[in-house]
Amino acid sequence: MKFVDEFRDAELGRALAGEILATVEPGRHYKVMEVCGGHTHSIYKYGVDDLLPENVELVHGPGCPVCVIPMGRVDDGIAIAHEPGVIFTCFGDMMRVPGSNGTLLDAKAQGADVRMVYSPLDALRIAKQNPGRQVVFFAIGFETTAPSTALTLKRAKADAVPNFSCMCNHVTIVPPLRALLESPDLRLDGFIGPGHVATVVGARPFEFIPAAYGKPLVIAGFEPLDLLQSIVMILRQLAAGRSDVENQYKRVVPWEGNLRALEVMSEVFELRPHFEWRGLGFISQSALRLSDAYSDFDAEQRYSTPGVRVADPKACQCGEVLKGVIKPWECKVFGTACTPEHAIGTCMVSPEGACAAYYNYGRFAREREVV
Amino acid sequence: MLRPAEPTTRCGPEGHCITCGDDGVAMRVTGMDAREDLAICVGDSGDANEVAVDLVGPVAAGDMVLVHAGVAIARLEEAAA
Numbered sequence: 001m002k003f004v005d006e007f008r009d010a011e012l013g014r015a016l017a018g019e020i021l022a023t024v025e026p027g028r029h030y031k032v033m034e035v036c037g038g039h040t041h042s043i044y045k046y047g048v049d050d051l052l053p054e055n056v057e058l059v060h061g062p063g064c065p066v067c068v069i070p071m072g073r074v075d076d077g078i079a080i081a082h083e084p085g086v087i088f089t090c091f092g093d094m095m096r097v098p099g100s101n102g103t104l105l106d107a108k109a110q111g112a113d114v115r116m117v118y119s120p121l122d123a124l125r126i127a128k129q130n131p132g133r134q135v136v137f138f139a140i141g142f143e144t145t146a147p148s149t150a151l152t153l154k155r156a157k158a159d160a161v162p163n164f165s166c167m168c169n170h171v172t173i174v175p176p177l178r179a180l181l182e183s184p185d186l187r188l189d190g191f192i193g194p195g196h197v198a199t200v201v202g203a204r205p206f207e208f209i210p211a212a213y214g215k216p217l218v219i220a221g222f223e224p225l226d227l228l229q230s231i232v233m234i235l236r237q238l239a240a241g242r243s244d245v246e247n248q249y250k251r252v253v254p255w256e257g258n259l260r261a262l263e264v265m266s267e268v269f270e271l272r273p274h275f276e277w278r279g280l281g282f283i284s285q286s287a288l289r290l291s292d293a294y295s296d297f298d299a300e301q302r303y304s305t306p307g308v309r310v311a312d313p314k315a316c317q318c319g320e321v322l323k324g325v326i327k328p329w330e331c332k333v334f335g336t337a338c339t340p341e342h343a344i345g346t347c348m349v350s351p352e353g354a355c356a357a358y359y360n361y362g363r364f365a366r367e368r369e370v371v
Numbered sequence: 372m373l374r375p376a377e378p379t380t381r382c383g384p385e386g387h388c389i390t391c392g393d394d395g396v397a398m399r400v401t402g403m404d405a406r407e408d409l410a411i412c413v414g415d416s417g418d419a420n421e422v423a424v425d426l427v428g429p430v431a432a433g434d435m436v437l438v439h440a441g442v443a444i445a446r447l448e449e450a451a452a
Contacts (some may be wrong), residue, residue: 038394119441121423144395148442151425196395199437199445222394252395252437252445261426261444
């Protein structure tokens, strides 16, 4: 498959691993955060971290949309799903995220009509096919996914579909990055930037990271060679004493992003003053809600929800994992009480979650060659 | 002995959730469904998918697009790694 196979070449991978070895300074420890859950998944699926020297440490960021949904929002979704006549739609992994009293899958088992969709457009199609039912789409995701929700709502409005609404949980990537950079818990040397978020928002929103914090950020693709090359680019910047935003993923990411997508998003959404992130707490202006022009499609205005803030289970250390403070296997319940089949924490639910990536690809502990 | 989980509710192949994971799939446009205003696109698996292309402008058969949650979010241009 074009755009895929050429980025998995083993020889080139070995050459890039050699470049990484040649670029690191012996005795210096490098901490690089991959922001995006998709990157975390690729790193462990392809064993990218096994090609790195011991002193290059990858830290997993908060970029898995499922992992940052707080339990209270799941409870609100489940309450809507139990409303009479409602068809509740969401992406697959969202169905397995635990609220305080079970998951959406549990709600489905109890009789609620919960359906998995691949796209919000599928949810709109279900609404058109079921004019006598109310269809609610539980929207999650970063700026990569928000355009598809926005486009769906534009089509719903244009086609005047009265039985379709959206519970919006879309989040934005820059505020949590800023929160992490301000955190005293964490010292990072650079960032592997989120390639598909950048496809939409472009590179400019990340320029504050080198400008204000002096850290390099390289926007990266999701194939193994993309990741290795982005690590080389970060290490070269550090070796040269530079910090810039660079774009490794030029075949997909234009510097200015997708202007049409940004325009549609600004029409349909507005920033929430505050939003709770699992493990990170409330972060100002870090999430989206429907704008006044689309309030008729806002499920939170159509239905009353508990709206209660629910604390995470005490045993769960997703917060520390999401901030990169601990590795997944350092959590007390990792792989024992918390597994993908019976997740306690959200990081174990989605394959893009750091804990599930470690669990599924066997990274329970490791020792590597010290350079 | 811990073993990998069998995926139960997954959007994508190999247990990878394409919609929840900020993932994008490279697909080739093969035609248009004029009634639904969607493009027909084929990915690595060979399956045909309906994709909204409103955000990347008009497309023609043979074009490559990056698809996320049923919507094309970028055109793919040829480039080296």
